[in-house]
Protein backbone atom coordinates (compact mmCIF):
# COMPACT_ATOMS: atom_id res chain seq x y z
CA UNK A 1 0.00 0.00 0.00
CA UNK A 2 1.28 3.48 -0.84
CA UNK A 3 2.48 5.49 2.12
CA UNK A 4 -0.18 7.85 3.39
CA UNK A 5 0.63 11.41 4.35
CA UNK A 6 -0.93 14.41 6.08
CA UNK A 7 -4.71 14.32 6.40
CA UNK A 8 -5.03 10.94 4.64
CA UNK A 9 -2.66 9.46 7.24
CA UNK A 10 -4.64 11.04 10.08
CA UNK A 11 -7.95 9.84 8.65
CA UNK A 12 -6.99 6.29 7.66
CA UNK A 13 -4.04 5.18 9.79
CA UNK A 14 -4.89 7.21 12.89
CA UNK A 15 -8.65 6.82 12.39
CA UNK A 16 -9.21 10.55 12.90
CA UNK A 17 -7.76 10.39 16.40
CA UNK A 18 -8.77 13.39 18.51
CA UNK A 19 -7.91 12.22 22.02
CA UNK A 20 -4.21 11.60 22.31
CA UNK A 21 -2.07 10.30 25.19
CA UNK A 22 1.29 12.08 25.21
CA UNK A 23 4.69 10.47 25.02
CA UNK A 24 5.84 10.20 28.63
CA UNK A 25 9.17 8.80 29.74
CA UNK A 26 8.58 5.99 32.27
CA UNK A 27 4.82 6.61 32.14
CA UNK A 28 3.29 5.96 28.71
CA UNK A 29 4.24 2.28 28.86
CA UNK A 30 2.05 -0.46 27.36
CA UNK A 31 -0.14 -1.09 30.43
CA UNK A 32 -0.91 2.61 30.86
CA UNK A 33 -1.63 3.03 27.17
CA UNK A 34 -4.07 0.11 27.25
CA UNK A 35 -5.83 1.53 30.30
CA UNK A 36 -6.09 4.94 28.64
CA UNK A 37 -7.42 3.43 25.41
CA UNK A 38 -10.09 1.54 27.37
CA UNK A 39 -11.13 4.93 28.74
CA UNK A 40 -11.45 6.97 25.59
CA UNK A 41 -7.95 7.61 24.22
CA UNK A 42 -7.81 7.21 20.44
CA UNK A 43 -4.05 7.34 19.95
CA UNK A 44 -0.99 6.84 22.16
CA UNK A 45 2.71 7.59 21.92
CA UNK A 46 5.51 5.46 23.34
CA UNK A 47 7.78 7.16 25.83
CA UNK A 48 10.70 8.95 24.17
CA UNK A 49 13.37 6.45 23.09
CA UNK A 50 17.01 7.33 22.44
CA UNK A 51 17.73 6.73 18.77
CA UNK A 52 21.39 5.98 19.32
CA UNK A 53 20.75 3.46 22.09
CA UNK A 54 17.93 1.91 20.07
CA UNK A 55 20.31 1.33 17.18
CA UNK A 56 23.12 -0.17 19.21
CA UNK A 57 21.28 -2.15 21.91
CA UNK A 58 19.01 -5.09 20.98
CA UNK A 59 17.81 -5.43 24.59
CA UNK A 60 16.70 -1.81 24.65
CA UNK A 61 14.75 -2.40 21.44
CA UNK A 62 13.09 -5.49 22.87
CA UNK A 63 12.29 -3.99 26.26
CA UNK A 64 10.94 -0.70 24.95
CA UNK A 65 9.16 -1.66 21.77
CA UNK A 66 9.32 -5.21 20.41
CA UNK A 67 8.11 -6.91 23.59
CA UNK A 68 5.25 -4.45 23.93
CA UNK A 69 3.58 -5.32 20.64
CA UNK A 70 -0.12 -5.82 21.17
CA UNK A 71 -3.09 -5.63 18.83
CA UNK A 72 -5.16 -3.51 21.20
CA UNK A 73 -2.35 -0.95 21.32
CA UNK A 74 -2.90 0.70 17.92
CA UNK A 75 -2.69 3.27 16.50
CA UNK A 76 0.67 3.89 18.11
CA UNK A 77 3.41 6.43 17.41
CA UNK A 78 6.99 5.69 18.45
CA UNK A 79 8.92 8.73 19.58
CA UNK A 80 12.68 9.21 19.36
CA UNK A 81 15.12 11.84 20.40
CA UNK A 82 17.97 12.18 17.94
CA UNK A 83 20.36 14.75 16.52
CA UNK A 84 21.90 12.89 13.62
CA UNK A 85 19.94 12.19 10.41
CA UNK A 86 21.58 8.80 9.78
CA UNK A 87 21.19 7.55 13.35
CA UNK A 88 17.61 8.76 13.47
CA UNK A 89 16.87 6.97 10.21
CA UNK A 90 18.48 3.72 11.38
CA UNK A 91 16.47 3.76 14.61
CA UNK A 92 13.26 4.61 12.78
CA UNK A 93 13.82 1.80 10.26
CA UNK A 94 14.19 -0.64 13.16
CA UNK A 95 10.93 0.63 14.71
CA UNK A 96 8.67 1.30 11.74
CA UNK A 97 7.15 -2.21 11.54
CA UNK A 98 5.86 -1.93 15.10
CA UNK A 99 3.95 1.35 14.88
CA UNK A 100 1.96 3.70 12.68
CA UNK A 101 4.40 6.61 12.56
CA UNK A 102 7.73 7.82 13.92
CA UNK A 103 7.84 11.02 15.95
CA UNK A 104 10.83 13.27 16.50
CA UNK A 105 10.97 14.86 19.95
CA UNK A 106 11.75 18.56 19.55
CA UNK A 107 10.22 19.63 22.84
CA UNK A 108 12.17 18.14 25.72
CA UNK A 109 13.62 21.07 27.74
CA UNK A 110 15.41 19.07 30.45
CA UNK A 111 19.05 19.43 31.36
CA UNK A 112 19.66 15.91 30.08
CA UNK A 113 18.40 17.00 26.64
CA UNK A 114 20.66 20.03 26.72
CA UNK A 115 23.65 17.82 27.49
CA UNK A 116 22.62 15.25 24.90
CA UNK A 117 21.83 17.98 22.35
CA UNK A 118 18.29 16.93 21.50
CA UNK A 119 14.66 17.89 22.15
CA UNK A 120 13.96 21.60 22.26
CA UNK A 121 17.71 22.32 22.11
CA UNK A 122 17.55 21.63 18.37
CA UNK A 123 14.88 24.32 17.97
CA UNK A 124 17.32 26.75 16.38
CA UNK A 125 19.07 24.25 14.11
CA UNK A 126 16.71 24.39 11.20
CA UNK A 127 19.16 23.08 8.63
CA UNK A 128 19.84 19.94 10.68
CA UNK A 129 16.14 19.39 11.41
CA UNK A 130 15.28 19.87 7.77
CA UNK A 131 17.79 17.11 6.87
CA UNK A 132 16.55 14.73 9.58
CA UNK A 133 12.90 15.06 8.64
CA UNK A 134 13.57 14.98 4.87
CA UNK A 135 15.65 11.78 5.07
CA UNK A 136 13.11 10.05 7.33
CA UNK A 137 10.26 11.07 5.05
CA UNK A 138 12.08 9.73 2.00
CA UNK A 139 13.20 6.40 3.43
CA UNK A 140 10.60 5.27 5.94
CA UNK A 141 7.54 3.21 5.13
CA UNK A 142 5.53 5.08 7.78
CA UNK A 143 5.03 8.85 8.12
CA UNK A 144 7.34 11.08 10.13
CA UNK A 145 5.76 13.45 12.68
CA UNK A 146 7.26 16.07 15.03
CA UNK A 147 6.42 17.35 18.51
CA UNK A 148 7.55 20.93 19.02
CA UNK A 149 7.45 23.70 21.60
CA UNK A 150 6.60 27.23 20.51
CA UNK A 151 8.92 30.21 20.21
CA UNK A 152 7.97 33.37 22.05
CA UNK A 153 7.09 34.99 18.72
CA UNK A 154 4.01 33.63 16.96
CA UNK A 155 5.45 34.49 13.58
CA UNK A 156 8.70 32.55 14.19
CA UNK A 157 6.69 29.57 15.47
CA UNK A 158 4.69 29.58 12.25
CA UNK A 159 7.84 29.71 10.09
CA UNK A 160 9.31 26.86 12.13
CA UNK A 161 6.21 24.71 11.59
CA UNK A 162 6.20 25.51 7.87
CA UNK A 163 9.86 24.54 7.61
CA UNK A 164 9.13 21.13 9.17
CA UNK A 165 6.10 20.64 6.93
CA UNK A 166 8.15 21.46 3.84
CA UNK A 167 10.82 18.96 4.93
CA UNK A 168 8.22 16.18 5.02
CA UNK A 169 6.64 16.22 8.48
CA UNK A 170 3.16 14.67 8.11
CA UNK A 171 1.63 15.69 11.45
CA UNK A 172 2.69 18.23 14.02
CA UNK A 173 2.04 18.32 17.75
CA UNK A 174 2.41 21.82 19.14
CA UNK A 175 3.04 22.10 22.86
CA UNK A 176 2.04 25.72 23.44
CA UNK A 177 4.85 26.48 25.86
CA UNK A 178 8.28 27.94 25.18
CA UNK A 179 11.63 26.32 25.96
CA UNK A 180 11.81 28.31 29.21
CA UNK A 181 8.35 27.34 30.44
CA UNK A 182 9.46 24.39 32.52
CA UNK A 183 9.73 23.38 36.16
CA UNK A 184 8.51 26.18 38.41
CA UNK A 185 8.11 28.42 35.35
CA UNK A 186 5.78 26.10 33.43
CA UNK A 187 2.64 28.26 33.47
CA UNK A 188 -0.04 28.28 30.84
CA UNK A 189 0.28 27.07 27.26
CA UNK A 190 -0.55 29.48 24.46
CA UNK A 191 -3.38 28.30 22.26
CA UNK A 192 -2.90 31.46 20.23
CA UNK A 193 0.41 30.11 18.92
CA UNK A 194 -1.19 26.74 18.20
CA UNK A 195 -4.06 28.37 16.33
CA UNK A 196 -1.62 30.35 14.17
CA UNK A 197 0.30 27.18 13.27
CA UNK A 198 -2.94 25.34 12.50
CA UNK A 199 -3.92 28.08 10.06
CA UNK A 200 -0.52 28.17 8.37
CA UNK A 201 0.12 24.49 7.59
CA UNK A 202 -1.63 21.86 5.50
CA UNK A 203 -0.97 18.87 7.74
CA UNK A 204 -2.94 17.77 10.82
CA UNK A 205 -2.02 19.48 14.08
CA UNK A 206 -2.46 18.27 17.66
CA UNK A 207 -2.57 20.81 20.48
CA UNK A 208 -0.82 20.14 23.78
CA UNK A 209 -1.18 22.06 27.05
CA UNK A 210 -3.91 23.23 29.48
CA UNK A 211 -6.07 20.12 29.17
CA UNK A 212 -7.69 19.32 32.50
CA UNK A 213 -11.24 18.23 31.56
CA UNK A 214 -13.03 16.92 28.52
CA UNK A 215 -14.55 20.39 28.21
CA UNK A 216 -11.01 21.80 27.70
CA UNK A 217 -10.55 19.37 24.82
CA UNK A 218 -13.69 20.59 23.13
CA UNK A 219 -12.86 24.25 23.80
CA UNK A 220 -9.32 23.79 22.49
CA UNK A 221 -10.50 22.18 19.26
CA UNK A 222 -13.02 24.95 18.78
CA UNK A 223 -10.63 27.79 19.55
CA UNK A 224 -7.63 26.52 17.62
CA UNK A 225 -9.13 24.36 14.86
CA UNK A 226 -6.71 21.48 15.59
CA UNK A 227 -7.45 17.86 14.65
CA UNK A 228 -6.73 16.48 18.10
CA UNK A 229 -5.62 17.27 21.61
CA UNK A 230 -2.80 15.64 23.55
CA UNK A 231 -2.70 15.26 27.32
CA UNK A 232 0.09 14.20 29.69
CA UNK A 233 -0.46 15.28 33.32
CA UNK A 234 -4.24 15.36 32.93
CA UNK A 235 -4.19 11.77 31.68
CA UNK A 236 -1.88 10.61 34.48
CA UNK A 237 -4.20 11.98 37.16
CA UNK A 238 -7.37 10.87 35.43
CA UNK A 239 -6.96 8.19 32.76
CA UNK A 240 -10.69 8.51 32.05
CA UNK A 241 -10.35 12.21 31.17
CA UNK A 242 -11.22 11.59 27.52
CA UNK A 243 -14.36 9.71 28.55
CA UNK A 244 -15.51 12.83 30.31
CA UNK A 245 -15.86 11.14 33.66
CA UNK A 246 -14.11 11.24 37.01
CA UNK A 247 -14.18 7.72 38.48
CA UNK A 248 -13.11 6.75 41.99
CA UNK A 249 -9.33 6.47 42.09
CA UNK A 250 -9.38 2.82 43.20
CA UNK A 251 -11.32 1.81 40.08
CA UNK A 252 -8.55 3.19 37.87
CA UNK A 253 -5.76 1.92 40.13
CA UNK A 254 -7.18 -1.61 40.32
CA UNK A 255 -7.94 -1.79 36.62
CA UNK A 256 -4.41 -0.57 35.85
CA UNK A 257 -2.88 -3.19 38.16
CA UNK A 258 -4.94 -5.86 36.39
CA UNK A 259 -3.59 -4.74 33.01
CA UNK A 260 -0.06 -4.74 34.42
CA UNK A 261 -0.56 -8.34 35.51
CA UNK A 262 -2.01 -9.35 32.15
CA UNK A 263 0.82 -7.82 30.12
CA UNK A 264 4.06 -8.56 31.95
CA UNK A 265 6.70 -7.45 32.47
CA UNK A 266 6.14 -3.90 33.66
CA UNK A 267 8.87 -2.02 35.49
CA UNK A 268 7.93 -1.65 39.16
CA UNK A 269 9.00 1.99 39.34
CA UNK A 270 6.55 2.90 36.55
CA UNK A 271 3.70 1.23 38.42
CA UNK A 272 4.66 2.93 41.68
CA UNK A 273 4.84 6.32 39.95
CA UNK A 274 1.38 5.82 38.44
CA UNK A 275 -0.09 4.92 41.82
CA UNK A 276 1.50 8.00 43.40
CA UNK A 277 -0.14 10.21 40.77
CA UNK A 278 -3.52 8.52 40.99
CA UNK A 279 -3.62 8.56 44.79
CA UNK A 280 -2.03 12.03 44.98
CA UNK A 281 -4.74 13.72 47.06
CA UNK A 282 -5.56 10.72 49.27
CA UNK A 283 -1.88 10.24 50.13
CA UNK A 284 -1.74 13.74 51.55
CA UNK A 285 -4.29 12.67 54.12
CA UNK A 286 -3.09 9.10 54.73
CA UNK A 287 0.62 9.88 55.00
CA UNK A 288 1.48 6.53 56.60
CA UNK A 289 0.37 4.76 53.44
CA UNK A 290 2.50 7.11 51.35
CA UNK A 291 5.52 5.69 53.10
CA UNK A 292 4.31 2.15 52.52
CA UNK A 293 3.75 2.87 48.84
CA UNK A 294 7.28 4.20 48.58
CA UNK A 295 8.82 1.23 50.35
CA UNK A 296 7.18 -1.94 49.02
CA UNK A 297 9.23 -3.94 46.54
CA UNK A 298 6.71 -6.10 44.70
CA UNK A 299 3.65 -5.66 42.52
CA UNK A 300 1.58 -7.47 45.14
CA UNK A 301 2.88 -5.04 47.75
CA UNK A 302 1.82 -2.06 45.64
CA UNK A 303 -1.59 -3.64 45.03
CA UNK A 304 -1.96 -4.18 48.76
CA UNK A 305 -1.25 -0.52 49.60
CA UNK A 306 -3.70 0.53 46.91
CA UNK A 307 -6.32 -1.74 48.47
CA UNK A 308 -5.70 -0.24 51.90
CA UNK A 309 -6.15 3.23 50.44
CA UNK A 310 -9.45 2.12 48.97
CA UNK A 311 -10.61 0.73 52.33
CA UNK A 312 -9.70 3.98 54.07
CA UNK A 313 -11.67 5.97 51.50
CA UNK A 314 -14.65 3.64 51.74
CA UNK A 315 -14.58 3.99 55.51
CA UNK A 316 -14.68 7.77 55.13
CA UNK A 317 -17.57 7.49 52.69
CA UNK A 318 -19.45 5.24 55.12
CA UNK A 319 -18.95 7.83 57.85
CA UNK A 320 -20.42 10.45 55.52
CA UNK A 321 -17.24 12.46 55.24
CA UNK A 322 -17.82 13.19 51.58
CA UNK A 323 -19.32 16.64 52.00
CA UNK A 324 -16.88 17.63 54.68
CA UNK A 325 -13.93 16.66 52.47
CA UNK A 326 -15.29 18.70 49.61
CA UNK A 327 -15.53 21.80 51.76
CA UNK A 328 -12.23 21.40 53.53
CA UNK A 329 -9.95 20.34 50.69
CA UNK A 330 -11.07 22.96 48.18
CA UNK A 331 -10.99 20.19 45.56
CA UNK A 332 -13.79 19.98 43.00
CA UNK A 333 -14.44 16.40 44.21
CA UNK A 334 -13.59 14.38 47.33
CA UNK A 335 -9.97 13.24 47.36
CA UNK A 336 -10.85 9.68 46.27
CA UNK A 337 -12.17 10.84 42.91
CA UNK A 338 -9.84 11.20 39.88
CA UNK A 339 -9.64 14.87 39.18
CA UNK A 340 -7.66 17.36 37.13
CA UNK A 341 -4.11 18.16 38.04
CA UNK A 342 -3.61 21.89 37.79
CA UNK A 343 -0.03 23.10 37.74
CA UNK A 344 1.03 25.79 40.18
CA UNK A 345 1.38 29.21 38.54
CA UNK A 346 4.85 30.36 37.46
CA UNK A 347 6.81 32.47 39.90
CA UNK A 348 6.70 35.35 37.43
CA UNK A 349 4.19 35.85 34.62
CA UNK A 350 5.41 34.40 31.33
CA UNK A 351 4.64 36.65 28.39
CA UNK A 352 4.02 34.42 25.41
CA UNK A 353 0.92 36.11 24.10
CA UNK A 354 -1.65 33.66 25.38
CA UNK A 355 -5.28 34.60 25.44
CA UNK A 356 -6.96 32.34 27.97
CA UNK A 357 -4.64 33.36 30.77
CA UNK A 358 -6.87 34.94 33.35
CA UNK A 359 -9.48 32.21 33.65
CA UNK A 360 -6.96 29.40 33.85
CA UNK A 361 -4.68 31.38 36.15
CA UNK A 362 -7.55 31.84 38.58
CA UNK A 363 -8.19 28.11 38.80
CA UNK A 364 -4.49 27.48 39.09
CA UNK A 365 -4.22 29.88 42.01
CA UNK A 366 -7.15 28.29 43.75
CA UNK A 367 -5.49 24.91 43.43
CA UNK A 368 -2.10 26.10 44.70
CA UNK A 369 -3.21 25.32 48.22
CA UNK A 370 -3.63 21.70 47.20
CA UNK A 371 0.08 21.19 46.72
CA UNK A 372 1.99 19.54 49.52
CA UNK A 373 2.94 22.03 52.18
CA UNK A 374 6.52 20.80 52.06
CA UNK A 375 6.54 21.18 48.28
CA UNK A 376 6.86 17.46 47.76
CA UNK A 377 4.52 14.69 46.50
CA UNK A 378 4.45 14.47 42.75
CA UNK A 379 5.45 18.10 42.46
CA UNK A 380 8.92 16.74 43.22
CA UNK A 381 11.30 16.27 40.36
CA UNK A 382 11.71 12.71 39.13
CA UNK A 383 15.13 12.47 40.75
CA UNK A 384 13.70 13.50 44.07
CA UNK A 385 10.71 11.19 43.73
CA UNK A 386 13.17 8.33 43.24
CA UNK A 387 15.14 9.44 46.28
CA UNK A 388 12.00 9.67 48.32
CA UNK A 389 10.93 6.20 47.23
CA UNK A 390 14.23 4.92 48.63
CA UNK A 391 14.01 7.04 51.75
CA UNK A 392 10.49 8.26 52.55
CA UNK A 393 11.76 10.50 55.36
CA UNK A 394 14.11 12.43 53.14
CA UNK A 395 13.81 16.16 53.60
CA UNK A 396 13.93 18.32 50.49
CA UNK A 397 13.54 21.68 52.19
CA UNK A 398 16.43 23.84 50.84
CA UNK A 399 16.73 25.78 54.10
CA UNK A 400 17.44 22.58 56.00
CA UNK A 401 20.10 21.27 53.67
CA UNK A 402 23.61 20.94 55.08
CA UNK A 403 25.71 23.93 54.22
CA UNK A 404 29.09 23.64 52.56
CA UNK A 405 32.15 24.86 54.29
CA UNK A 406 34.02 26.86 51.72
CA UNK A 407 37.73 26.44 51.11
CA UNK A 408 39.39 29.77 51.76
CA UNK A 409 41.86 29.21 48.97
CA UNK A 410 39.83 27.98 46.02
CA UNK A 411 36.25 28.91 46.98
CA UNK A 412 34.99 25.35 46.30
CA UNK A 413 33.27 23.27 48.98
CA UNK A 414 35.89 21.61 51.13
CA UNK A 415 34.11 18.30 50.75
CA UNK A 416 34.92 18.25 47.05
CA UNK A 417 38.59 18.28 47.88
CA UNK A 418 38.34 14.52 48.19
CA UNK A 419 38.23 14.46 44.41
CA UNK A 420 41.73 15.97 44.15
CA UNK A 421 43.38 12.72 45.05
CA UNK A 422 44.02 9.92 42.62
CA UNK A 423 44.83 7.29 45.26
CA UNK A 424 43.73 6.58 48.82
CA UNK A 425 47.34 6.86 49.97
CA UNK A 426 47.62 10.38 48.54
CA UNK A 427 44.39 11.34 50.30
CA UNK A 428 45.50 9.86 53.62
CA UNK A 429 48.78 11.72 53.44
CA UNK A 430 47.06 15.02 52.71
CA UNK A 431 44.65 14.47 55.60
CA UNK A 432 47.51 13.77 57.96
CA UNK A 433 49.23 16.96 56.78
CA UNK A 434 46.02 18.92 57.31
CA UNK A 435 45.65 17.45 60.80
CA UNK A 436 49.13 18.55 61.61
CA UNK A 437 48.09 22.05 60.50
CA UNK A 438 44.96 21.72 62.67
CA UNK A 439 42.40 21.94 59.87
CA UNK A 440 41.03 18.41 59.32
CA UNK A 441 38.57 17.94 56.42
CA UNK A 442 34.99 17.84 57.67
CA UNK A 443 32.60 15.08 56.71
CA UNK A 444 29.65 16.82 55.15
CA UNK A 445 26.68 15.21 53.43
CA UNK A 446 26.73 16.29 49.81
CA UNK A 447 23.43 18.01 48.94
CA UNK A 448 21.21 16.68 46.15
CA UNK A 449 21.98 17.82 42.64
CA UNK A 450 19.63 20.51 41.34
CA UNK A 451 16.21 19.10 40.39
CA UNK A 452 15.36 18.11 36.84
CA UNK A 453 12.23 19.89 35.63
CA UNK A 454 9.50 17.83 33.94
CA UNK A 455 9.93 17.22 30.23
Ligand SMILES: Cc1cc2nc3c(=O)[nH]c(=O)nc-3n(C[C@H](O)[C@H](O)[C@H](O)COP(=O)(O)O)c2cc1C
Pocket residue numbers: 022023024025026027046047048079105106107108147175208209210211230231232233234454455
Ligand atom coordinates in the same frame (compact mmCIF):
# COMPACT_ATOMS: atom_id res chain seq x y z
C1 LIG B 1 5.98 12.14 33.31
C2 LIG B 1 6.15 12.87 32.01
C3 LIG B 1 6.98 12.36 31.03
C4 LIG B 1 7.12 13.02 29.82
N1 LIG B 1 7.89 12.46 28.81
C5 LIG B 1 7.88 13.00 27.56
C6 LIG B 1 8.48 12.33 26.46
O1 LIG B 1 8.99 11.21 26.58
N2 LIG B 1 8.46 12.94 25.24
C7 LIG B 1 7.87 14.16 25.04
O2 LIG B 1 7.85 14.66 23.92
N3 LIG B 1 7.29 14.80 26.08
C8 LIG B 1 7.26 14.24 27.31
N4 LIG B 1 6.59 14.86 28.34
C9 LIG B 1 5.90 16.12 28.06
C10 LIG B 1 4.45 15.84 27.67
O3 LIG B 1 4.38 15.01 26.54
C11 LIG B 1 3.69 17.14 27.42
O4 LIG B 1 4.24 17.78 26.30
C12 LIG B 1 3.72 18.10 28.60
O5 LIG B 1 3.60 17.41 29.83
C13 LIG B 1 2.60 19.12 28.49
O6 LIG B 1 1.36 18.49 28.45
P1 LIG B 1 0.32 18.51 29.69
O7 LIG B 1 0.07 19.96 29.97
O8 LIG B 1 -0.88 17.78 29.22
O9 LIG B 1 1.01 17.85 30.84
C14 LIG B 1 6.45 14.24 29.57
C15 LIG B 1 5.63 14.75 30.57
C16 LIG B 1 5.46 14.09 31.77
C17 LIG B 1 4.54 14.67 32.81
